[in-house]
Amino acid sequence: MQRRNVLLWISAALVYLFLYLPLVIVVVFSFNDSRLNAEWVGFTWKWYGKLFHNREMLAAAMNSLIIASVSAAVATVLGTLAGIAMHQSRLRLLQVLVLAPIAMPEILMGVSLLVLFIMVNMTLGLLSIMLAHITFCIGFVALAVQARISSMDPCLVEAARDLGASTWCCFREITLPLLMPGILAGGLMAFTLSIDDFVITFFTAGVGSSTLPLQIYSMVKIAVTPEVNAVSTLLMLLTLVVITVASRLSPAVVQGE
C-alpha cells in the first residue's frame, strides 16, 4: 500500500512539473540579468523597466485591455440574456446555437469572421476584433449563467410574484441578484479569454491594431527575449488574479470549463 502511495505521488509530481515547469522558467528568466535564456546570471527588474518604455508594447497592451473590457462587458449582457433564455426555452436548438462558437475550432471562427468582415466591407481594427471576441465569449457567459440559474429554486420567483412583484420587479429584485455571482464569473472568464486570444485575433486584426498576444508573437519570431518573458509573466499574473476572483464567485463555473 505504502509503495503505491509513493508511486502515485511521484507520478503526480511529474505531471505537475510537466504542466508548470515551462511557466516557471518564463517567470524566472524574466528576472535574469542576461539577454540569453540560457543560464542564470543575476536578478534584475530591468526587463520590466524596458517594457514600460516600449511604445509598441504599451499600445498593444492598451488595445488588449480595451478590447477585453468592452468584449467582456457586451458578452456579459448578451450571454446573461442567452443563459436565461436557454433555461426557460424548451427549444434545444437555442442551446446549440449559443454554445456552438465554443466548440468550433478557433481557426474556423477566425477565417469565417474574416470572410464576413471583408464581405461587409468593414475595416479591420479594434471594432472587428471586439465583435469577434464577443461572438465566442457569449457562450461562456451563457454557460455560467445557466449553471447558476438551474441551481436556483424556482419557488423564489413564484414567491416574489405571489407577494406582489411584477415580472420586471421580480427579475430586478430576485433573479438578477441571485444570478450575479454567475454573471460576474462569466464576465471575468470572458475577459481572460479575450485578453489572451491569439488565433481569432490574428485573423480579425488590421494594421495598427495589434494586441498583446499578437505583439508577443511578432517579438518571438526573432527570438525569445527576456522582455517577452516579462510581458508573459505580467499577462499570467493578470489572468491568475481574474480567474481566482471568478472561481471564488462561482466555483462550479470555472471547474466546469
Place this chain on the structure above:
Amino acid sequence: MEITALLEIVDVSRHFDTFLALDKVSLHIKAGEFFTLLGPSGCGKTTLLRLIAGFDQLDGGDILLDGKSILPASPEHRPLHTIFQNYALFPHMTVAENVAFPLRMAGIAKKDIQARVAEALEDVRLPDKARQYPDALSGGQKQRIAIARALVNRPRLLLLDEPLSALDAKLREQMQIELINLQKDIGITFIYVTHDQSEALALSHRIAVMDCGRIAQVDVPSRLYGFPNSRFVADFIGKCNLLEGKVRDQQGDCVTVELDGLGIVYVCRSETKPAIGSRCALTLRPEKIRIAPTVRPADDESHFTGHVHDLLYLGDVTVYLVTLANGVLLETLLANSASGRANFFEVGDQVEVAWSCDAGHLVLD
C-alpha cells in the same frame, strides 16, 4: 340570506397533456375557515392550489373571490399569499428585508414599513432575527418568517402547501398548535394542502378529500372520520377495517348486512339507506372493536371468535390483528393501561371480538 363563500371554485379542470389532474372540481370556502385539501400525492391538491395562486392556467371552470372571478388577475394582483413547502425565503435578503418585500411591492411608505415589519416579527416571536439571513435560521424559524412575510400585508386568503412536511415530528406538532392559534387570532382564511391525514384532522375546520383529480368528500373532520362516504375515504382517513358484504334487509335506520364469510350483522343508526341486495362494505374503526378472551356480548353487539395473528406494540396501545372465521382479518387495538404488562395477548391466543350495532358505518359501491 345565505352567506356567500369567500372563495368559490366552480367546475375547475386542468389537463397536463393527456393526464387529467383536476376533473370539474367545485368547492366553497367560507371566510375565516381553516380549509384543508387532503389526498395522496398526485390527487391534484397542489395543482388546485397553484391555480388559486395564479401560477398555472386552468382549462375550464372559474375561481371567484367575493363573487368576482380572479382568473384575469396575474399572481401579484391576487389578494392572497402562498406559504411554500420549502418556505422560499429570499436568500440574498435579511429576515427584515424578506418580511418588508410585500409591503415594498405594495408601495407603502418606508417609515410605515419598518414599524409593520417589527410588528410582524414580534407576532412570530422572532424580533431578534431581523438582521440575519435566512441561511442562519432553523427550519422552524424559517417557517415562522415565511408566515410573517405572507401575513404582513393582510391577505384575504393564505394558501399553505405542505408547510410542515420538512420539519421533524416534535416540531411539526408544535407548529400545528401555533398554526391553529394563529389562524384563530388573525381570522384570515387558510387553505391548507397536505397528504397527512392526522395533520388534516388536527388542524382543519373542514376537509376536502381528493382522489384522482376529484373531490371524494367534503366535511368536518369528525364526520369524515365517522361517516366516510366511500371505501377510499374510509381507508385514507385513519385506520379502518373494511368488511365486504351484501344488504339483506332494511327497516328505518337499521340495516341487516350479510358479511362475506362472517354472516349476519346489524347496523343501526345507519346514515346510508342502501337498496336490498346491493353490495356494501362495513367500515369499522379499530378502537370501536372490543377484544377479550370472552367478550360477554350485549344484546346489540355482534361478536365473533378468532385468534391473534400478529401484534404491534406501540407503547400507549397495542394493535392486534385477529383472524376470524374464513380468514377475515380484523385490526383492533387495546390501550395498555394495566400496569406492569406489555401485552394482553400473544400471537396464537384465542380471543373474542365484539362491536355494537352503531359502531360501524356502511359504504356502498
